[in-house]
Amino acid sequence: MANLAALLTAVNTPLEIQEVEKWTPDPTEILVKNEVIAFNPIEWKLAKLGIYPLHFPAILGSTIGGTIEAVGSEVKGYEVGDKVVASKKFGQKFGADGNRFGAYQRYVVVGDVMISKLPTGLDPAVPASIMMNLTCVVGLFTGRLGLERPPLNGSKAAKKSEKILIYGGSSSFGTLSIQYLSQAGYSVTTTSSPKNKDFVSKLGAATVIDHTGQSEALSKELIAKGPYDIVVDMISLPNTIPILAGVLAAQDGGNSLYAMQPAFGPETLPKGVTRVFEPWSDPLYEDGNQHLLEWVIKTYLPQGLANGVINPVPVERVAGGLSGVNGALDRMQKGVSGRRLVAYPWER
Structure with missing residues (x-):
């Protein structure tokens, strides 16, 4: 055919x-x-x-x-x-x-x-819709940043000291990241529109901030909820990068702003703040990380969906x-x- x-x-x-x-x-x-x-x-x-x-x-x-x-x-x-x-x-x-x-x-x-x-009876549209972003989530947070993976056996992970800011919590990358991190024991602060706040909260975020208001007020609220060990902009557009860069500039330590895409053109960031971008699945292909790639594809994706650990x-x-x-x-x-x-x- x-x-x-x-x-x-x-x-x-x-x-x-x-x-x-x-x-x-x-x-x-x-x-x-x-x-x-x-x-x-x-x-x-x-x-x-x-x-x-x-x-x-x-x-x-x-x-x-x-x-x-x-x-x-x-x-x-x-x-x-x-x-x-x-x-x-x-x-x-x-x-x-x-x-x-x-x-x-x-x-x-x-x-x-x-x-x-695919497990028997699972609609392929569901795992297909998250597969690419799921590999990027694990590639960024565990492959590149060395954070722990969440358990899949029903046990509860010990609470960690690290605090992570995820801007854009209702995006596909954001929702998967919140679940992955919170289930691994990390404290997650995220942003969302009011209509998606309840959904994002149920994913495990400790704090959900409305990002639909004025950027200046949003920046102040984000800074007040910090400081953060890791800051990630899931949207990474010219109107969001300055907000997150300002959050980093206002706190001591941690100058890397992790982004989901490169800059579309020249941009000016506060002194000491750097946009960090790479295709975030790439760390899974590096020497020593092959087990992570296999775990994402063979275990985390099918078992996470079948067991309700992953809520797409x-x-x-x-x-x-x-x-x-x-x-x-x-x-x-x-x-x-x-x-x-x-x-x-x-x-x-």
Whole structure:
């Protein structure tokens, strides 16, 4: 059966639905019949802002759920017919040379590392919607910053002394981070709009601050609730970075502002404050962290969802299959809070 894809032919132009090659996996790869696309915010920035170099035509998208169609000769532990979710490593071959890995198509090639078998009866849209961000959460807080992981056996973690500020608690990255950190025993202060406050509070945040008011008042309240050992801006836009940078500048010690994306242009930060960004799943691929990558994919994701340890934000279906991708990108550009968008590429 032919493979269809939503192709980006130039930055900030509508994606076009075209027939493309049905890929053959290499010995260490797997071909998946893609049944659900989970959208990640970085994708609209790639499509509309070109924040990373692209080779056109490009098939974007990072995370999928579906059924294994073919297995490479060196792959162990997976068989044709297995239900899986998969994600490519952030930055992996953006552009035409990596089109086989893009999620915006009906058949996708994935490596045998960032792929997880699904428990029976679990809707693939749910784990697919959090997979990429979940690897980034563990990569940042444990792989890079050395914080402890939460227990999955029902036991309660000992309280830790570290206090962490998460700006943007109702974002997907924010909600996963709050759960991960609070369940590991850390004290989390976060921000949210009033409509999402109750949901964010139930995730384990010790303090939830309304971030919809004036930035000056918000800054004062955040500073008053500090000091913080770690400050993370889950939104990382020109209107949020100065607020968090001001919080860091007002407290003694700790000058790193951890961000979810690089600066879009020149920015001026207070003396001693540095924006720190990298693709936060990258630490999982470093020497000594391979066990963390395996734990996230093979244990934390499936068991956390099955046991109710991970409470994802609701998913919302975008109508139109591959034709709905443009609308999803437009919506993410305007801002999506408290939900994750998914599309079904076989839907017409």
